[in-house]
Structure formats: C-alpha cells, structure tokens
Amino acid sequence: MKLPILAYGHRILKQKCESIDRKYPNLEQIIRDMWETVQNANGCGLAASQIGQAIRLFVVDSKTTYENLEEVGRQTFFDENDKGIRETFINANVIERSCGFWEDDEGCLSIPNLSQKVKRNWTVTIEYYNQDFEKQTQTFSGTTARMIQHEYDHTEGILYVDYLKPLTKQLVAPKLKKIAKGQIKASYPMKFI
Structure with a gap:
C-alpha cells in the first residue's frame, strides 16, 4: 500500500528510532508498503520514521539510479x-567510515x-539485518554509501538539512517553513503537521 510520507516538521523525523526484533508486528507488510511508497514517489530510499514508524528500518534502491546513468x-x-x-536494512549500525569525503546534491522525500x-x-561499513533477518556486514561506496548514510541518519533523528552551514540554513528556512505548513506541491501523498 502506498503510504503518505511525513513532511519536514513532524516530531518523529527528529526522533532516535528503536531497534526491533523479527516478531515486530506486521514487519513484512511494513517493508512491502515502504517499497511501494518509495517507488511511487520515485525515490531511492525511505526510512520507517518517514511513514510514522519510529523503528530502525530503512530501504535503499541505488540499482535504479545506476541503471539510469550513462x-x-x-x-x-x-x-x-x-x-x-x-536492500532492506533493519537495526543498522555504522561501524566504520572512510576518511575520504565527497560533496553532492542531496534531497529527501x-x-x-x-x-x-x-x-x-x-565508503561506509555497516552491520544490519536484511529482510529475512539474516545478519549482514557490508562495505559500500559512492552513491550507494551516500544513500545508506542518508537513510541511516533518519534512524538517528538526523535530516540532511542538519548538515548545512549556518548561512545556507538561513537561506532555506523559509522554504522549510512552507513545507512544514503544507504550502507546497509534491507528486506523491504527504502528511503535514
């Protein structure tokens, strides 16, 4: 089921999320709904907190991005x-980050x-459980690592705008207020405060 995505301003987006176990109620359905929701929004990732579930769960699709690039x-x-x-990431924990950085445009549903x-x-190395609740330890780089770090931040209650320099934050503040108030158009269902 396509679910509405919580807009900037919802308290849950700034909340550190809780770990879950394989018996979490309706987990398979939540994961299916998240994939349907992110695909409907033409996104590349989605955290459970963005659909109102304060749990350490996110999905990442860098495969579509790769396939659409020259x-x-x-x-x-x-x-x-x-x-x-x-991939589906449950109870993810970043265990290592590379010294090398890169800057690129980032957005958020x-x-x-x-x-x-x-x-x-x-590069980022991350421990997590996949959709079948099998423990994984993987190292990812480039765009895939960027998407993972972005969604992982959601489970920590961090949004990409939290990384902006003070002047840039001031410049985007009016736009963020409009988003929080629902004074914008999105091409997918959203829930505003």
Missing part, C-alpha cells in the same frame, strides 16, 4: 564493482522540491 556517470558515482543495491550539497564519507 557510463560516465556510473564511473563517477559508483565503484567499479558496484552496480547498485535494492520528506523535504520535497529542495536539494543541497552535503558532504558524506565515500
């Missing part, structure tokens, strides 16, 4: 052996029609 873009934004992922440059680690 070869030059693939070489620029993805590591040589990375063809993108379509909870903050529609706004993107800003954000500095992220090029």
Whole structure:
C-alpha cells in the first residue's frame, strides 16, 4: 500500500528510532508498503520514521539510479564493482567510515522540491539485518554509501538539512517553513503537521 510520507516538521523525523526484533508486528507488510511508497514517489530510499514508524528500518534502491546513468556517470558515482543495491536494512549500525569525503546534491522525500550539497564519507561499513533477518556486514561506496548514510541518519533523528552551514540554513528556512505548513506541491501523498 502506498503510504503518505511525513513532511519536514513532524516530531518523529527528529526522533532516535528503536531497534526491533523479527516478531515486530506486521514487519513484512511494513517493508512491502515502504517499497511501494518509495517507488511511487520515485525515490531511492525511505526510512520507517518517514511513514510514522519510529523503528530502525530503512530501504535503499541505488540499482535504479545506476541503471539510469550513462557510463560516465556510473564511473563517477559508483565503484567499479558496484552496480547498485535494492536492500532492506533493519537495526543498522555504522561501524566504520572512510576518511575520504565527497560533496553532492542531496534531497529527501520528506523535504520535497529542495536539494543541497552535503558532504558524506565515500565508503561506509555497516552491520544490519536484511529482510529475512539474516545478519549482514557490508562495505559500500559512492552513491550507494551516500544513500545508506542518508537513510541511516533518519534512524538517528538526523535530516540532511542538519548538515548545512549556518548561512545556507538561513537561506532555506523559509522554504522549510512552507513545507512544514503544507504550502507546497509534491507528486506523491504527504502528511503535514
């Protein structure tokens, strides 16, 4: 089921999320709904907090981004052996980040029609449980790592706009207020405060 995405301003988006176990009520349905919701919104990732569930769960689809890029873009934004992922992350924990950083435009389905440059680690190693609740430890780089870090931040109650420099924050503040009040148009269902 396509669910409305919570807009910037909802308290739950700033909340640190709780870990869950495999018996969490309706977990399979929540994951299915999240995939349907993110695809409907043409997004590349979605955290459970964005649909009103304060749990450590997010989905990432960098595979579609990879497939839609020309070869030059693939070489620029993805590591040589990375063809993108379509993965569910439960109870994720970042255990290592590379020293190397890169800056790129980032947006968020909870903050529609706004993107800003954000500095992220090029590589990240993360422990998590997949959709089948099998423990994983994986290292990701480039665009895939950026998407994972963005969604992981949601489980920590952090939004990408929290990384902006003070002057940039001031410049986007009026836009953020409009989003919080529902004074914007999005191409997918949203829930405003």
